[in-house]
Amino acid sequence: MNLLAVVSSLRKGKSTDKLVDKAIEGALSKNPDINVKKIYLSDYKIGYCKNCLTCRDSKTAEPYAICTIRDDMDILVKDIHDSDLLIWGTPIHMGYIPSILMTFIERFVWLFAKPEGKHLTLTNCPTPRSNKKRKSITIITNGIVPPIYRMFCDEATHIIKETVKETLNGDNLGSLYAGAIEKRGVECYLNKAYKLGMKLV
Amino acid sequence: MNLLAVVGSSRKGKATDTLVDKAIEGALSKNPELKVKKIYLSDYNINYCKNCLACRDSKTKEPIALCAIRDDMDILNKDILDCDFIILSTPLHNGGVTAMLMTFFERICWTLAKPEGRYLTFYGCPTSRTDKKRKVISIITNGSVPPIYRIICDDATKLINTVTRDILNGKSLGSLYAGAIENRGVEYYFKKAYKLGMKLT
Numbered sequence: 329m330n331l332l333a334v335v336s337s338l339r340k341g342k343s344t345d346k347l348v349d350k351a352i353e354g355a356l357s358k359n360p361d362i363n364v365k366k367i368y369l370s371d372y373k374i375g376y377c378k379n380c381l382t383c384r385d386s387k388t389a390e391p392y393a394i395c396t397i398r399d400d401m402d403i404l405v406k407d408i409h410d411s412d413l414l415i416w417g418t419p420i421h422m423g424y425i426p427s428i429l430m431t432f433i434e435r436f437v438w439l440f441a442k443p444e445g446k447h448l449t450l451t452n453c454p455t456p457r458s459n460k461k462r463k464s465i466t467i468i469t470n471g472i473v474p475p476i477y478r479m480f481c482d483e484a485t486h487i488i489k490e491t492v493k494e495t496l497n498g499d500n501l502g503s504l505y506a507g508a509i510e511k512r513g514v515e516c517y518l519n520k521a522y523k524l525g526m527k528l529v
Numbered sequence: 530m531n532l533l534a535v536v537g538s539s540r541k542g543k544a545t546d547t548l549v550d551k552a553i554e555g556a557l558s559k560n561p562e563l564k565v566k567k568i569y570l571s572d573y574n575i576n577y578c579k580n581c582l583a584c585r586d587s588k589t590k591e592p593i594a595l596c597a598i599r600d601d602m603d604i605l606n607k608d609i610l611d612c613d614f615i616i617l618s619t620p621l622h623n624g625g626v627t628a629m630l631m632t633f634f635e636r637i638c639w640t641l642a643k644p645e646g647r648y649l650t651f652y653g654c655p656t657s658r659t660d661k662k663r664k665v666i667s668i669i670t671n672g673s674v675p676p677i678y679r680i681i682c683d684d685a686t687k688l689i690n691t692v693t694r695d696i697l698n699g700k701s702l703g704s705l706y707a708g709a710i711e712n713r714g715v716e717y718y719f720k721k722a723y724k725l726g727m728k729l730t
Contacts, residue, residue: 337580338577338578338579338580339579370577376539376571376628376629377539377627377628378539378540379538379539379540379620419580421578421580421635422634422635422638422688422691422692423688424625424631424684426578426580426635427577427628427629427631427632427634427635428577428628430622430625430627430628430631431628434622434623434627434628443673447678447681448678450673450675471582472644472653473651477649477651480648483625483684487624487625487684491623
């Protein structure tokens with residue numbers, strides 16, 4: 329079993345990073361044999377998607393299509409492909425996922441999905457290229473907005489959920505919204521993150 | 530009067546770009562004296578927000594707080610300060626704005642706004658640092674999703690409207706959703722973009 333933890337905060341060792349560590353601990357407590365890889369998106373050079381749609385229109389039978397841009401995504405795509413369990417750690421920026429995670433998601437969406445899905449009468453929606461199932465949890469941090477206002481201020485969970493479902497064939501097992509961290513401190517969420525990690529395995 | 534047109538697509542001369550051109554034409558038809566500056570975000574080196582929050586916590590009386598990062602945003606900040614009219618444009622990626630436009634938004638968020646706004650019982654929301662009013666229109670393009678499904682697939686307009694109101698101290702005068710462009714061709718929306726541009730001035 330491979331666990332891939334994606335940290336999309338640029339602040340290493342801070343809230344998001346700490347909570348992801350706790351979730352990994354929780355997962356390892358249930359199954360110590362898991363292969364864990366934690367990546368900081370800020371350590372990798374990832375270019376913006378140019379919207380050439382070569383990947384979307386690729387007819388490949390492989391589990392993922394090839395992007396026309398050669399950069400560090402080549403490494404990360406392999407990591408995603410190998411993963412069985414996923415942890416997404418992200419702060420909220422303006423109610424959404426930060427641009428660094430958006431860049432990452434844009435780059436792999438049509439690599440792992442093919443445009444053969446359907447919603448209502450709308451065709452060409454993304455659906456996973458491979459049958460490999462994955463499990464995923466999401467950790468969202470927010471400095472000021474407390475959990476009570478989550479429904480107004482958190483589009484991030486929705487974006488990650490949809491992407492995981494339609495692209496990576498992933499099952500969402502839960503999410504933690506760690507709000508108002510500037511006041512409360514990150515410590516009050518450590519236990520919840522640990523428990524969420526245990527759910528993953 | 531200054532008009533700033535921001536193109537959030539990497540594809541120059543394609544759908545988003547041509548619709549922005551049409552909107553500019555429309556604006557110029559009403560007011561030929563307008564000084565127009567069109568910027569392609571892909572031409573500028575804009576780094577990700579590091580979330581240090583130096584700008585948010587700045588007590589400056591200037592219309593803009595200083596970002597801790599020195600890059601091409603220094604140029605763009607001047608353009609934003611000078612402008613009276615803004616055209617924001619983006620293709621839809623995963624239902625939201627492109628990562629490139631998001632990077633731009635993150636960087637202007639707390640430099641142009643101060644945390645003194647309020648929603649319900651919740652303090653610390655962004656509100657513009659200046660009284661200068663701006664007028665804004667937005668153009669959203671989408672290759673496959675037709676306008677009838679806009680309500681399900683378009684989170685970009687919502688984000689752009691929030692940025693317009695809370696950060697740019699702007700009034701949103703309308704938005705054009707140019708959907709299903711791969712089928713319909715971009716010409717289908719030229720007239721609408723022109724008319725939207727006329728509304729601006």
